[in-house]
Amino acid sequence: MKRFSLSFLFCVTPLFANQAAIDDLAANLQVKYTLIDAMPVSCPEKLKKCYLSELVLTVPSDARYNDFSIFFSQLMPIYSVESEHFSISHINGDLHKITPKAEFTGFNKAKAESIRFYTKDSQITRSEFMPNYILTNKDASTDIRARVIKSTQTTLDEDTGLEQQPYLAPFKSLNQLRVSKHDKTPWMGAQYLYQTQVKPTLTKPPVSLIPKPTHLEIHTPSKNVDLAKGLAIAPELANNHALSAAFARLSALGIKANDTGIKTTLIIDTSLANEAYSLDITPQSIIITASNNTGAFYGLMSIAGLVSLDNLVVPSLKINDAPHFEFRGLHLDVARNFRSKAFILNTLSQMAVYKLNKLHLHLADDEGWRLAIDDLPELTQVGGHRCFDLTETECLLPQLGAGIDKTSSINGFYSKKDYQEILKFAALNHIEVIPSLDMPGHSRAAVKAMDARYQKYITLGNKAKAEEYWLSEPNDDTVYSSIQHYNDNTLNVCLPSTYRFIEKVIDELIAMHQEVGVELTTYHIGADETAGAWLQSPACNALKSQQPGLTSFNGYFIEKVAKVIENKGVKVAAWNDGLGDTKATNMPTAVQSNGWSMITEGGHQEIHKQANLGWDMVLSIPEVSYFDFPYQSHPEERGNHWAARAIDGYKVFSFMPENLPAHAEIWRTKENTNFNADDTQHRLASNVKFKGIQAHLWSEMIRSDKQAEYMLYPRLLALAERAWHRADWQLPYAEKGRVYNQSSETFTEQAQQERTQDWQRFAALVGFKEIPKLASEGVFYRIPTVAAQIKNGKLDAFTPYPGFAIEAMTNEGKWLPIDQIQHGNEIQSVRAKSAERVGRSLPLTE
Template identity: 30%
Template sequence: MRNFFCLTALFAVVFLLNSCKSSEKETGQIAVSWQLVTNFTEVENGFEARFTLANHGNTALTDKNWALFFNMSPRPIIPTKTSQSATVQHINGDWYKMTPNAGFTLAPGDSTAILYAGTEAVIKLTDAPLGLYFVFYDKDGKEENVVEVANYRALPLTKKEQQLRGKADLLPLYTAAKRYEDNLALSLLGANQLQKIVPSPVKITSGSGTLNLDKSFPIYYGNGLETEAKLLSQKLKAVTNTDFPVQGGAASGKGIVLKTGPVSVNGVAKEAYKLDINPNGITITGSDAAGVFYGVQSLLALVPTESYLKPSASLTLPLVQVEDAPRFAFRSMHLDVSRNFQTKETVLRLIDLLAFYKINHFLFYTTEDEGWRLEIDGLPELTKVGAQREHTAGGMAAPVLHPAYGSGPKAYEEGKHGSGFYTKADFIEILKYATERHIKVIPELNFPGHARAAIKSMEARYERLMKEGKEKEANEYRLVDPNDKSVYLSAQGYKDNVVNVARESTYHFYEKVVDEITKMYAEAGLKLDTFHAGGDEVAEGVWTKSPEAAQLLKDNPAVKDPKNLQSYFFGKLLKRLEKRNLSIHGWEEVALNKSPEGKYLPNPEFVGKKVVPYIWNNIYDLDLGNRLANAGYPVVLCNVTNFYFDLAYNNDPQEPGLYWGGFVDTRANWTFAPFDMFKTTYRTSMGKPLVFSGLEKMKPEARKNVIGLESQLWSETVKGREMLEYYSLPKLLGFAESAWAAERPWETIENREAREKSMQTGWNVFANTLAQKELPRLAVLNNGYNYRLPLPGAVLQNGELKANIEYPGLSIRYTTDGSEPTAQSTLYTAPVKVSGKVKLKSFDAAGRSSRTAALDGNAAGSTLD
């Protein structure tokens, strides 16, 4: 049994309690601890934190012989009121260092504390510094040794001033009592009240009786459906341990029949299907092969969860008729493998999961500031340099990627996730695997910002070829103006992550990469027809002191201002990509201009040119998605408040994830009204009510411009497969419901009170379905996924324990002797008298459990978990 994917495994990674491979003499000599002091400072939304260094070695630290490097969520550092013995400073991105001030000394056996302060409050253990390592210097100031910190710990965040983001944070603390209060709106439902298929089909009609399905029912398939038939056979074998024979042609008796034919549901033909389970067998008719495939997924969803947990030679299936088609043709998940790398095997597992829940696009984010993850013929530096992170004495200027997100000072170190890439063969395998499951992979090359890995790789190439005397070749793909003195800071803290849009070599590089990726698609038997051009978060100040950009502005007076060069770049790039017959997707900025006041406005220039902006910003620019759809752009909605899987489920300090856009749980993924987003997002990330008056609503005629929805998993805090799956599950199921299922009744209810009542009724069914059906199945599907189970809610009133759960149908077990609850601990069924230290966990039918909730039965009230 895995408990919260072994809590220790997660936070061992997060806090880098790593074992250094150096000799014992080199490691453990300097112990480091970190503590958040408070978020309630004189600086609005600021924080104060403290490092403590303890010298357990035999050599003193002086004011010249050391520096401590680490990664931390990018936050501006500000001076403290009192002088400190060492200074914490930002280098680039999330890379920081601490250096001693004059007179510093730390003798053997001594310890010292260094206070530092910054903006943007810290409330998560995943915000704590990680990837710590010392660099020791000789008497001449040269690097002598690099040693990872083996003895490091971050102290827990237990106080209000550590768990709230200052006075402006209006959200309640995450306590057992708060969960209990929230869960009171939910109730346990019987098996016959659960959702039969996730995501919900358009129409499902139940018959009376069941079908006992075993290997005596062959799988018959029509033309072009062999792949679907073989995949179904594999899945049925997993739950029966028997082989279901597969054969082409018409059925010659009872069996499972896969065929295509005219199918239209709710006026939608593409991907539509009909599923009929009757006493004589099963028939799946799809309008196309994708429709048949989704009918297969619905059939597999109807297999009882008990059969997944305890396979037997036959399956008992309900007699049903299903008529179904998707609400949106574009249903996607984005995965960032650049901030932290994921293996090919993990990507393939994710593709299987997406297919099961009828997601049909996969935005594969393989280029970023912190990593280039795809082998490109003719540009070996992209992976030799851009795919690995390591310490560099050259700092920002060196053609190397520095450590990020705790990757440490060594490239490709075991247990770290900063280095890695996919070979051409890997990528082609991923393309084929996804295609077999009717998932379209969309590659992305994010320019002009978020390009540091490409920039540093091409600088390494430039230096290599210049040494060889090949100046023309050296400049062929160079991405920067070497004389650019512009000063800027990106959203992720980078000072050097934007390409120069005045250079022809920048466009030449982009075309080269696109053409090589096109060849890989061809090798996979596919045609690349959609490409994501990125285009987001170009910082203010870029290109302002570039001689090459200044010349471009002189030659093109209509551009007027450096801030308009991003639109200039996209327009010029678009013409080149149009010649390759590509539809161009991008983040919302590709369809925007900036007014002189800095406000984003829809840019009419690219309407009707196969440009599709993805809209994430519904919290700082509330009606942006509506305005772009109204302006005529086809849009993909990936709202941060609903679909960002990397945002933490809640404000529990131990719950991993980011929170700059608020907190996103499964209910938020499920609760989405795509044509009226104001109906489901009420508050800012700090809990302040949003005001929608004066904003633009989506026009009825613009609804056709919403081509679909996308969920996002950015990976700053995601280390490895288990964290990826934990962040995604069960959120993905709520997203799938929003992307596939027909319009929910509550989406059109104008009265907020009535709407929320309807919404709660629907959510209660979905939450019960998660607990009783979907999550336990995920424990064994494809050898088991790692999903999150919620902590129980609980209160103590007059010595009586009352407990409940966010997903009714999960069991709650508790102890009163301070021990950790197990599947054999006392089952909570009703309020009960208790005393002592009460600990509770939720469990599902597969034996998986949540983290522990704790209360003090001897105190007047409950304590924080």
């Protein structure tokens, strides 16, 4: 068939777009998005916060028709549009639709079409501006196949491997970085980093490891122990399958089993605490003493932590060690954007290396259901994918810039076999998997999947089966908007079918665990962010009339599901805001609360209150443990911004979990302003201790496994350090209540100096030992940006972790090692370099 040119088609077909025209327009339409102002002086309709943006559309050839529409993701709802020829409507969630007005007669190659619009709230990091705009005909009919507009697709930078967004104009001003007139967020360029970061002083790694052991003593006289000789492993170690992952780690580093190597034995001492161990290394023998297999496993991992890739010689020494926190976790969101099974397995391996022991696996949310459940195939057939299907019978809506491809890496799910493989591998690495299928909010994937199931069986005339697990109530006229702007993402908590569904899912989960000998110990129900649902639900109105004392449908749901879970022998976990809707007397005795209230907004009081109930409090503090936030406040740094603008390794390392309000002395708010933390009310009871801490990687803006690794490493190592080891410089919880702020001076100058000295040890270990190990395993860690300044006409530059080469771009555009540049005025930009790739460059002045 002859293919006509774009311009010919548009001249001959003035009214309707056929498939060829849609294909050509998708290939040629240039879309340029500009964030004009993130803090306008005033907002339309008198909103308190908004931002102004512009889309400019251009074509290389005239396109004389208007039968098309463009769907795109904008995280916050667009509510005011200024355009001669186009309107924008909010569909659901982040999905919006651009539609030509009636007077629009088509694109003119000589004229750019402008669409200015205001969006609610704020959006300021480049990664928040989603790709993959979708072009189809105006009514999105199925006879025209939708296409992704090519100019809105992302690319990869050849040097850094980082994602580029050619459709998004550069961010150059503070009005694109700050969200209000009160916002003092700094632009973290090279000179700012030079003035604020700690410059490394160590030129080689110290005798230590990550996480730091409780006690390490080098024998006197010290003798070198060459672990390259291998280990002559005693049978009680060699035949112990529970230790096989640790031996595999040692072997990968070059410390192999060898009958003529250093004699290595295990002593079981049940008087030691759980997970505790001692490690005694001499040229003649290595003795690990532990109370159980987990302690022995960590003893072996500490041997691996002592060595470098290029140096397997360690001094003779003894370590006595035990974890500070029982719960040392990582939360991975695989629901918003999917993560491959290989990524999960690799992450489990790294968790074990740094003695993390809980994987909180977030398997379902509005944008995806990622675990196959027997007898409910719709959960993954529909809920496991996003594509362009406005009926949502084939897949979910293309939220978060998903595009149209069901086979994309952001789509997918774990089969029963996949999940069980993850369970077994986690157990082998002494890690508990805590599954989470978020309910009752954040449940849109489940709701739409069960809607599809309902339609299937109602079409077959089987009403009972159609309604068996139906999560919707057709006569519920409640109008609400969730925190992510959905109007249909919440289970109806008043329907018996909702609880049949939940029991079905939990029973299948328990069975999956039992089949591979890994008990389901804890199940996380989520239970957060259920804004305004059920107000007009007939079922809920009936329930309310039956229980007039009912004050919270969300609390009712959590209490009821918690009892179901408890009766199955499983511990219930949930986010602390949802648990705040419950009555503690109606909850099980054993409850895990993930405290994610913001410290900068007084959240320590809510965390203290729930910890005082006797619940296991796991600290999930967004300002320090949400690794989907940027490392630095700079537009090019990937991440969200609602709780913190910068979370680097030093901030994580400096976390003092025992005394949450004391962080008012060393942190600032998300707008970089001082705050007070009042600890005179709702104090932590004297006998109460937190269960542990957890890192989090939410995935709304993370579209690949590499991006996920970039956000995790190396700051996950700092979280592991704080989870395992309590440093002497950390502030304990104060005996008396007080108000903390930048002037309270509880964190003394001496303690700050001790922290800096401890950081030097940690940074040297990361830079000289752990980064090379991560690189050797193919981990796409973040190469740090360079702190730089011209001093006395010369460039002085460093990275927070030593061991990286530093290059500078000359005025001629050539990258050179900095020691080859004579004068500072020759330099344009700086960047760090590893053996494999380069990091993000920074202009010397910006």
